[in-house]
Amino acid sequence: MSHATLPANGFHALKEGDSFLVCDARGDIGGGSDGLFRDDTRVLSRLHLRLGGTEPSLLSAAVGQDNVTFTAHLTNRPLTPLGESSMAQGVLHIERSRFLWQARLYERIACVNYGEEEVRTLLQLGFAADFRDMFEVRGSQRAARGEQHEAELGERHVALRYRGLDGHLRSSVLAFSERPARLAADAAEFALTVPRGGRVEFYIEVGETPERPGRSRHRHAAARARWAMRARQRSGARVRTSARLFNAWLERSRADIALLVTELPSGPYPYAGIPWFSTAFGRDAIVTAMQTLWLDPRIARGVLGFLAENQARETSTFRDAAPGKIMHETRKGEMAALSELPFARYYGGVDTTPLFLMLAGAYAERTGDMALIDRLWPALLAAMQWIERSCDADPDGCLSYARGEASGLANQGWKDSEDSVFHADGSDAEGPIALVEVQGYVFAALHAMAALAERRGEGDAATRWRARASALRAVVEHRFWDEALGFYAIARDGRGRMCRIRASNVGHLLASGLPDPERGARVVAHLRSVAFDGGWGVRTVAADQARFNPMSYHNGSVWPHDVAFCAAGLARYGARDAALRLLEETFEAAVHFGMRLPELFCGFPRAPGEPPIAYPVACLPQAWAAGSVFLLLQAALGVHVDAAAGEVVVDRPLLPAGVDRLLLQGLDIGGTRLDIEFQRMGDRVVAARCGDGHGAVKVVARL
Template structure:
């Protein structure tokens, strides 16, 4: 057992070793975290000075785990006289119960010790390095230990309280106990993660009591969540298991922002991005409309409240722009990082308008669309005013913050991700192809909302004219005629960045492509250079920079594939969409039903099993949401007024799908499908699995 053990409840999470211990290096992911701060960097349990080794681990639900441990080295396991059960759950605090079991015939006198320390590092600091400018302190009580950090107005504390008497010192708690023969001894530990204000009390508690959730309340909330989401009946294990795992992962990833503490939106992923994240929350909410449309409502409200209102080079802020992320750590508090919030994303703003329209189509909630009309109008205005960096009618990006801003302000953020086929790296300002598709779709959707909800036909007419013009120019300037696919981007001089990549697959869901060119795009997406047998690679094998383990240079991303499959259905490529869905869901089974953030882009015939990407977030929100959108795609679910239409396109490997109680403006509706598409006739099996 070497895999880290994770427990998670939206705003708080813990990552430990398989025995439950934490002994974090400054730059690793282990520890107890809440609101972007590590509150425990050491949490070590010993008995008579010996560490404990795991016999087994029960991961349980997302917020709890159980460790079955014995002292000493593995050679001591046979007929062990002593064992320890370590039960752990997370909510607004960490609750840990230790049960020491004496299997011997004589009483056992033991020194049980819990070592505790905190570096109070922020996630941003762990990722990028952070100079701590404050002071540390320790307060020792009779049965409690308080770890403190303060830097001017910024204060964080970890309070550890024990249910039994202890010898407490600066680095932990020691319990000297006697466990009777064939008896047990129990200890309850409670670890509070506190953000004291200037005049005492926890800032979060003062803002709203919803941030004080007990483990039992978390358990009840999970049960209620699972009770209200659609119920899936399916004979095919990959879909059934991935859907079930995705539901519990999405429940775990629901983040309750301080602005709307009674509501939740999807955080991006564990461990690095358990924060408010514009792109991730928007795409995940879009993927999840058929399962949990309330996530979209909170996402639209939260991102609308924090919409850009001024020019701020440090934070890449512009009027009307939608944020990339918001962090609460020390560097943010003192202006050493721009994440308060940071606006370095060019795609979040059109995605905001796209989600708003699709949300209203699905739910009929025109009240929200009316309430956030100013934000949607400002987002549409940003596309033309600030999004058009070069004044050529295309949405481009060029970081205002030249020191710490993100270079590539699209989902492929890595420096090398936007490249020419010959391996040269393209430098901003860049207009990637999917940005133009998003802008086109946002204008079309904005026009519908303007005409049908805002009562502004003049704006609707203008947006439709602009969308038509953008479509015509895009299909002239981005199309690489001699290769039959769309350029990844246009550079500063209007030259085509010609690498073959998955980005053009997003164009299908936006409707910007003419049917004949959509067919060419579909053919390229399913060709061996892009399609691995599990899914579409982020970069084709024909590109000079291709690497099957390249994060944006060849790895397969489930979210990317879910959007591509959805778009393929839009243009009538049902078999291609079904092929992608089948491959993705089969890959999910190799990861216990959890689609990872990304996995290796190797040919399926070569590896037989999908290859894990070592640093991927797990769980990851838009990979979790991918399962929901793939299911929607297979069933062909589409809102039409107050009715839910279904036009299934299901591979023959799935005998039947029943999705019951799909929520929307129609109330609740059911969808049924039988598998009829024979994928083996068109794509012979590329490998086992």
């Protein structure tokens, strides 16, 4: 998957709904991969602030802790004021503060004069809107584009418009609180006069329609944006520990998930990541919902509802769609609308459908909400029928994939780059390809559907699905296990050959519970080895395998969500201490990344005193990277919530180094809210219910 280059000096991101912004530390937009995007279209491709024609000096820049407001602090370089001698550097403080709300960018520019004289200079804003589709920004070439309209100039606004080849008129209107001294199609110039010790501020808005920006509008919109974000962050149980830095990681991760969650008619839905994937993805959202389910089932409910509504109902090789299949990706841009690409609603993910069923089963167990399951049952049945039809067509009875047309994704598991599935000699695998972890997902999906069918009184279906799961387990043990490796092959190709590569995919297989205990223990030993774990978490491919490259996207890098799934698998097979180690390593990586884990980072071995090495074009923030802390923590604590049984099981909990006390607060189980405290007592960790000390829900601690 190709990516364009992000600003060299780092970038800052904001998101609200279907709009997001990427800018540099000064708040400028340069027209590379940055910009203001709305519905997968870049509606602002340039925004430069200059003082007297000179770029100001950067003091600092940050997005606030709540992820609502970006603020850049700047100061002047030596300037020549209007008609006077030069002004000294560093006497004018410029604060740019901006946020997004309801598809509009709001910005306040405040200037304070700390000099001994009045400041008179020109403040210039250069701007442009190229209306490029997201895929054009990422590097796709188009044979033709639509019509860029001539700019419409008003007294305090400029309207930039583009009519796409899809017939849709897209607009970007820049409006100013003050009348510019000069206004052109690409720039606005303001005569700035700031008295000694004085402050001047003005406001800008960028949206589809012209408005009259001002202090009152700005403050009102800011308050609403903060309230909406806080409401998302307050959802679900909270985790607090005795360690300040660990708490900072938890709070940053929680804030990033709240940032990426979009309120859709079907409920809250986490968009995948900024900048490349700020849209609804199936796999990413399901994984994020699984990671956070034990704390906040609302996200899972929203994800299940949206994906059921967008389930495939027809066959399309262009979209890799078939009845019952669950969506991989959806896009709203011009290229998707014109079917220049298949991603308007694309179904080329082989694992999304079984993951959807796994999430439904896990949600029902976590909440006891069979009313939602009953409403979704037709969609769940259709998804299972697609899986069964696909497995019946495979010579081994596995779920495999091969793209329908060249425009689709060549590889359709979570490692979807073209070079991610290969043989021990480094040659490509030929389709149809059956990935090992996908068979684990199908195994877990069959068991999930069997449990749901039993609760609905459909015993025959439950029996049939359990029998099918047993048959699939036998196939995987026979066709994927490599005794010489002591490990499961990453895949089986279309010619029936095993891809004998040791990859992290098998950690997901452990999490599904498919491997027998003896083989599971051997896999655990591999995942704990230095070939896999270089000190910052499990690499996607072991260091001694073909195509290993620590700088690659999928063949040797470290993905936090992948590490979390491996930790869940290790814990399931009795290696809770190994899961704890992965939690600690991931936390230490997060510290170096400012508590915000990127989508992935390089898989170089850890060296004393050196930080993990960033992957240059990773999404940041990314939903399943932010969610990884919660799945890692669940694996270490051994917490399992069963609302149907009315109990919370805590199985041999462990706390990371430096954390002596952890409070799980406000866990909602069927309307009963409880708190559980974990505390280090010598060489063991004890867990106990605290607070009211009674209630319908039992806490069962196995220490």
